[in-house]
Amino acid sequence: MMKMNILCNEKSTVRDALDKINENAKGVVFIVDDNQELKGVVTDGDVRRGLLRGVTVDASVGEIVSRECVYARSSDEPEKVFKRFSEKVKVIPIVNDNMQVIDYSEYNSQVKLAIAQPQLNGKELDYLLDAFLSTWISSTGKYVTQFEKEFSDYCGTKYGVATSNGTTALHLALVVLGIGEGDEVIIPDITFAATINSVLYTGATPVIVDIEADSWCIDPDEIEKAITEKTKAIIPVHIYGQPCDMGRIMEIAKRHNLYVVEDCAEAHGAMYAGKKVGSFGDIGCFSFFGNKVITTGEGGMCITDNQELDQKMRIYRDHGMSRERKYYHEVVGFNYRMTNLQAAIGVAQLENIEKTLEWREELENSYRDKLNAVAEINLQRNDLPNRKKITWLVTAYVSDEEKRDACMKAMVDANIDARPFFVPLSEMEIYKNYVFSNKVSKDISGRGFNLPTSYVVGKEQIDKVIAAIKTVIA
Ligand SMILES: Cc1ncc(COP(=O)(O)O)c(C=O)c1O
Incomplete structure (x- = not known):
């Protein structure tokens, strides 16, 4: 509820304005007419300058009002309002379509400017509520299927398997490619720990190689040097949104008969030679953690063009259970499923x-x-x-x-x-x-x-x- 001591009628005196500024401790009042329509603002600085100019405290506030003032509309998106704050303007009136002041927004200097922040102002809440009200709040539900289809379409691959996070996506990918003990997997030295951890979970040996000085991505020359008869796969990581040299990496992989699992956690939508990352290797893995380009809170996805891998990933993601025979487990799988609630957020995120x-x-x-x-x-x-x-x-x-x-x-x-x-x-x-x-x-x-x-x-x-x-x- 807006405190009225931030509004001051245009017929008031300078003293009235000063009293209200004193009371509200915000250094400003919004000047309005009888209809609460915004006419300008008066700050404590305006009062001070007015008094120095010889305006008396009993004069009309109109003598010192700044008619050109910063305001926002109630329909404005929060970030638009936020961007209007400046060194000088810390309190902004919010008006409706009739220019009537209905609220105000105040800058809180104590709030730290965050490194990243999820943007949730599309249809996230609508879809989330829809999923919630449907009662399909676990991992079955229309949003999981929709998110898998729409995200894999976006990346230009045939299949998408949603997972509980980006780390489980990487692990799932390596498992279905049969990577395990005795195998070597080449990864870059610069990445988030999930890349190497997912290799270690399989029992395989990670081989850490250097990065390119210009792109900061895995260096194809170093990959070549590190290949042994035990090498089974390469995990190029598209670091800080930068695509790896997928042309050379795919050529090396082909020549040495190696799998490629792309770690695209930080690079949704990035492209190499006009093609989206994640669509080059056998499997592309994404994270939808809260700081990523699109988020589902926690979440991930494996994308692929290979139907057999897609089917395998679905089985492993769901406790290794047969897709034909309920409670019959074909392999030792995991619970790496994404919930319908997470996917609902993902569908809305993808729209934007x-x-x-x-x-x-x-x-x-x-x-x-x-x-x-x-x-x-x-x-x-x-x-x-x-x-x-x-x-x-x-x-x-x-x-x-x-x-x-x-x-x-x-x-x-x-x-x-x-x-x-x-x-x-x-x-x-x-x-x-x-x-x-x-x-x-x-x-x-x-x-x-x-x-x-x-x-x-x-x-x-x-x-x-x-x-x-x-x-x-x-
Ligand atoms: C390069 C990279 N790989 C994997 C992950 C793991 O994703 P998640 O946190 O969703 O498990 C992240 C980020 O968190 C990442 O930056």
Whole structure:
């Protein structure tokens, strides 16, 4: 309920306005007519400047009102309202179609600018409610099937098998390809731990290789060098939205008769040579965790063109149970199912994926434009031939680790969330026995950090991030 002490009738005096500003402690009143129609705002600064100009406290508030003021409409999306806040404007009137003030929105400076934030303002709640009311809240239900079909269509593959998360998607993929003890699986040094863990769950041996200096993705030359007679598969990871060199990787895989499982957790919609990632290898694996391009809260999916693998994954995902004979288990499977509730959110998220990718790219370009002038900082490459990168987390890098840490500290001090680049797997005690090569990855990782990449990041927020970074580097 809106407190009336933030509204001040246009017929009031300067003193009335000042009293209300004192009372509401927001430094501002909205000036309205008898109909509550917005006519302007008066801030404590307007009062101060008015008094200095010789306006008396008994004069009409009209003498000091700012008629051009920032406001938002009740139909505006939250991020649009958020982006109107600035250094000067911290309280914004919300008006209806008749310009009547019906509410206000206030900027909370205590709220940290998050590194990522799920955008749930499409039909998520409608579909979620529909799934809930249908009572199909476990893993059977129309949304699971719909999400599998629509997401695999989006990626350009025939089949999609929804899973409980991205890690189970990777594990499921490796299991149905028959990867296990005695096999070697080549993975990049820079990735999230789920990639290597999924290999270890199967009993196979991960072989960690270095990354390319320009793309930060697995280096095909290093893959070639690491192949032995035990090598069974490669897991290229499309890191921070950057597609791997799928042309060369598929050629190597074919020549050496290796499986390819793409880890696309961070790269929904990214393309190599005009084709979506996830559609090159035997199986493509996605994550729909809350910080991903589209989310289902927790969730994942395996996509493939191979019908036999699709069928196998469905059996393994569902406790290994026969699809023909209930409670007859053909293999030792898992419960890796996605719920209908999660899938309902996924269907709504997918409806907006193009718009989501668009604002993400625009945001990265805005950071890029502003950081162009700062010689000591660079952003992840987006100009590599054949590769259409998407923006997952905007990733910057500087000359050394000390500077990187100082930049991140300056951001945190300014109430901005900052994240370091992934720590190379080779640096961790538990994985160090699996390292084949790690020269470039070691160098890059200490220098990189992520910038806030969410839909509430507008011009003001970008300026704030850059101002924080500039306290460290020129
Ligand atoms: C590259 C990569 N692979 C796998 C995963 C695992 O996905 P999930 O968290 O959904 O299990 C993630 C992210 O979380 C990731 O970034």
